[in-house]
Amino acid sequence: MVDSIFLAVSVLTIGSAIAALEIRSLIYGSIALMITLSGIAGFFLLLDAPFVAMFQLSVYVGSIAVLILFTVMLVRRELIFNKIEDHRRRYAGIGLMIIIMLGIGTIIIGSGLKTMETNTQTIDYRKIGEDFLTYYSPALIVMALILTSSVIGALALARREDVTNEQRTD
Amino acid sequence: MSNGLIDFVLVSVALLAIGIYGLSVKRNAIRMLFAIEMIVNSANLNLVAFARFIPNSQGQTLALFSIAIAAAEVAVGLALIIVAYRMYRNIDIADFRSLKG
Numbered sequence: 001m002v003d004s005i006f007l008a009v010s011v012l013t014i015g016s017a018i019a020a021l022e023i024r025s026l027i028y029g030s031i032a033l034m035i036t037l038s039g040i041a042g043f044f045l046l047l048d049a050p051f052v053a054m055f056q057l058s059v060y061v062g063s064i065a066v067l068i069l070f071t072v073m074l075v076r077r078e079l080i081f082n083k084i085e086d087h088r089r090r091y092a093g094i095g096l097m098i099i100i101m102l103g104i105g106t107i108i109i110g111s112g113l114k115t116m117e118t119n120t121q122t123i124d125y126r127k128i129g130e131d132f133l134t135y136y137s138p139a140l141i142v143m144a145l146i147l148t149s150s151v152i153g154a155l156a157l158a159r160r161e162d163v164t165n166e167q168r169t170d
Numbered sequence: 171m172s173n174g175l176i177d178f179v180l181v182s183v184a185l186l187a188i189g190i191y192g193l194s195v196k197r198n199a200i201r202m203l204f205a206i207e208m209i210v211n212s213a214n215l216n217l218v219a220f221a222r223f224i225p226n227s228q229g230q231t232l233a234l235f236s237i238a239i240a241a242a243e244v245a246v247g248l249a250l251i252i253v254a255y256r257m258y259r260n261i262d263i264a265d266f267r268s269l270k271g
Contacts, residue, residue: 006173010181017185020204021192033204036185040211043181046173047222052230052237056214059237064207064244071248072200075261084198084262093195100187108179116175118223127227128234136231143238150242154249 006046013039026072026080034065048122178219185212199251199261203244210240 013036020032037060044053072080132140185208192205214233221229251261258265 002173002177006177010177013181014184014188017188017208020208021188021196021201026198026200029201029204033207036208037211040215043178043215044218047178047218049218049222049230049233052218052233055234055237059241060207060211064241067244067248068200068203071251074252075200075255076259079198079261085196089195093191096194097187097191100190101184104183104186105180108176108183113176113179114174116223118175118225120225123221123225123227123230128230131227131231132234136235139235143235147238147242150246154245157246157249158252160253 009039009042009046013043024081024083026075027069030065030068030072033068034061037061037065051125051128175219175223178215182212182215182219185209185215197262197264199254199263199266202263203247203251206247207240207244210236210243 016032016035016039020029020036023029023032037056041053041056041061044050044056189205189208189212192208193202196202196205214236217229217233217236221227221233254266255261257268
């Protein structure tokens with residue numbers, strides 16, 4: 001059985017995920033996405049992983065959500081408040097969502113995951129730090145290089161001066 | 171802890187389904203990025219949940235790597251959206267078709 005905190009966090013997460021996609025204004029949508037990501041951090045706290053939860057809060061809610069808000073502010077006003085979607089695809093998309101939920105849900109409920117219980121100790125975050133600095137240290141260096149190159153690439157893309165709207169054909 | 175592993179996995183499946191719905195229906199590029207974020211987060215939730223119940227510290231390590239890579243992906247994606255917006259004055263992905271022959 002689940003407890004009430006889990007139920008509240010899951011309702012908050014799922015509800016604001018739907019709101020992020022369905023609210024007309026993109027600004028409120030990105031705020032709803034922020035609430036979804038904070039809800040995921042709450043799940044990490046429920047799973048006794050406070051280090052990952054703090055990382056999630058600082059990376060997603062702190063930087064990515066602010067980046068998305070700045071991008072939304074750069075876009076024209078009527079694009080923010082208009083919903084752009086394929087009306088013909090809408091019901092097909094809802095059907096696909098329900099099929100995925102029911103299909104994978106029944107498979108998971110039918111599997112042996114239901115009986116899985118734990119009574120072991122929680123994982124100490126010192127163990128994670130030790131992993132990072134010993135076994136995973138090459139992966140950590142490669143990840144640092146990937147982050148640097150992606151930031152440099154994003155800056156080079158966004159600061160290009162030769163991109164204008166004259167390439168538009170119609 | 172009274173919450174079983176299956177509860178976390180079911181929440182993760184729901185987030186995945188909502189993300190796939192948004193990715194297939196919406197044509198706004200920024201909203202499609204929202205949907206991708208939801209799918210990545212459902213994967214992270216699965217990683218941490220299984221790491222708690224197995225129990226093993228490698229799941230949390232992999233979740234940390236995944237969060238960092240997702241940050242890089244969002245930065246590049248938003249830069250691409252800004253370039254496309256300057257080129258087409260629109261963020262509707264049905265308008266981005268200069269590669270169409």
